[in-house]
Amino acid sequence: MKSLVRTFIAVIVVAAGLLIAINRLNSSQGYSGADTLTVYNWGDYIDPDLLDKFKEETGIKVIYQTFDSNEAMMTKIEQGGTTFDIAVPSDYAIGKMRQENLLLPIDHAKLPNLANIDPRFLSQSFDPGNVYSIPYFWGTVGIVYNPELVGNLKFDSWDDLWDPSLRNNILLVDSAREVIGMGLNSLGYSLNDTDETHLQEALAKLKKLTPNVKALVGDEIKMLLAGEEAAVGLVWSGDASEIMDENDKLDYVIPKDGSNLWFDNMVIPKTARNLDGALKFMNFMLDPANAAQNAEYVGYATPNGKAMPLLPAEISEDERFYPAPDLTDKLEVYDNLGKRMLAHYNELFLEFKMHKK
């Protein structure tokens, strides 16, 4: 018996050793030279065919590496030792990276295709004048719901979430800014509001939502909503399109009283080696045909105005993911509220979570 245990342990040790070796091998790749370009992007966030096309056009080979959170990406770039030429952070992360001098300014003269971007999506608060970042994809925060299970609620307004018929039937993303922002928006305040009385009002209102909230979850929300664990969910539009791909009974809506508008933008981190290649890559991705192809593959909304006519009508005319300008005007980008305010938002969020039914 003892020898059996020993054998088991030996097997485990060998397996662990192999795993470490594989990891080492994988991470030691990815040098950048004049003919290679290292792109650091979210997983499955680009059409691989475009990378081949880019190589054909420019002779530059793209090494594609992925991350799964802005925080992880920032830490890696901050620590150095990497040679990422392009990264694709979200709006608030760009604000932070700009403050911490992790980004290089972008030479607009080398990006003739920048003119293709819809001006609605340029010069946002996190990067005025787009000195450091170029829009890649954008989206919103809204509600995924199952029309069969919610009666005649249409979710034109956030207040519909408070409807007593939804008791124990709502899933929320476990994220302070989205949930507190929703509370503020439902009261008609800005989701960047820092006024203490407004925040307390929002918290009091959110506490009244507790009976309807089944759970606050992370990434599992996609799996749970697609599996009809609850009728309604507060999600990002990108997640929503994935959920609806899996379960076509569900629908997505952005409440009319305002919501969040988010961006994932291309930036050149200070670790870049192939600056010229990075600019070429940005210009390549801004090309209308390429942007349209990418948007069709990934399923997120492209900020490229000239690409819109090239998309199939069922995508470009889908108001759920390409809302009309009168709605996007009401959407707000998250301002960088500073560490202290963010901590306060999280404290309020914690208090909301602690509130029992």
Place this chain on the structure above:
Amino acid sequence: MNAKRNVYLAPYLAWMALFIVIPIALIVYDSFFDIDGGFTFGNYEKFLTPIYLKMTVSSIWYAFLITVFSLLIAYPAAYALTKMKHKQLWLLLLILPSWVNLLLKVYAFLGIFGTYGFVNGALEALGIGRQQILFTDFSFVFVSVYIFIPFMILPVYNALEDLNPSLVFAARDLGASGWTTFRKVVFPLTLDGVKAGCQAVFIPALSLFMITRLVAGNRVITLGTAIEQHFLVTQDWGMGAAIAVFLIIAMVVIMLLTGTGQAGRVRR
């Protein structure tokens, strides 16, 4: 002789200093700084506000429930194990599940307890109808007990194995009933194992965090959840560290209360 022993001791002492003493010292140090890096006692003041005190009480309450249920299930199991023929094989089978990744097991419970999951399917087939199991206190305690059971069974099993069977025979010969024998002889003599098991369960249960989100849907908030949030989301390391210091103090208190006993025997 003594000098030689010190040489052998050195690597262990270095290890302990590097991976136990220094990290704890760093946590204590961090807990005195606010979010902007200024020196403060504010984190501890904040810990004494109702919201964190409520969280502390609920953490202790859930950890207590988890420990009690683990013990109730594990003690008979350990007892039955000592009576089995192929003890070592059973023991190995018991340890095997803890080699499977924790996250994987917890995710499996999402499928098992879900509205259209395995258990609800069975309930409906029995005519009871679908119930909400996922995201309840029950599912949280159940899954936590599930995770901790091996850590409770092992020390209790060891204590039972060490028990001299002739003591039990003597008690029976002297006319004690089965229950009296257990109460007066077996249980008191295995108390050290029970204490060690309770330590091995209660202390990590105080700071559970992943399960609170996955299985309890953040409807149960423990100190572990708060620490995770402060370190990963808010980046208010000081506050996170202050809560961690509290947990370390709680741990020492529990160690002292339950006596050090055989605590060194079973450790994760």
Place this chain on the structure above:
Amino acid sequence: MKAAKRWQSAYLIVVFAVLYAPIAYMIFLLVQQRRHDARLRGLHA
């Protein structure tokens, strides 16, 4: 004495069944996924 022994075995079996249930469920899902993938590949071929 024999009855007690039977109870003990039964109890242990229940504990072990619960202990292995999630792992068995995970393997079941994995096999199902494999089959599903194989079917899809068959459809495309």
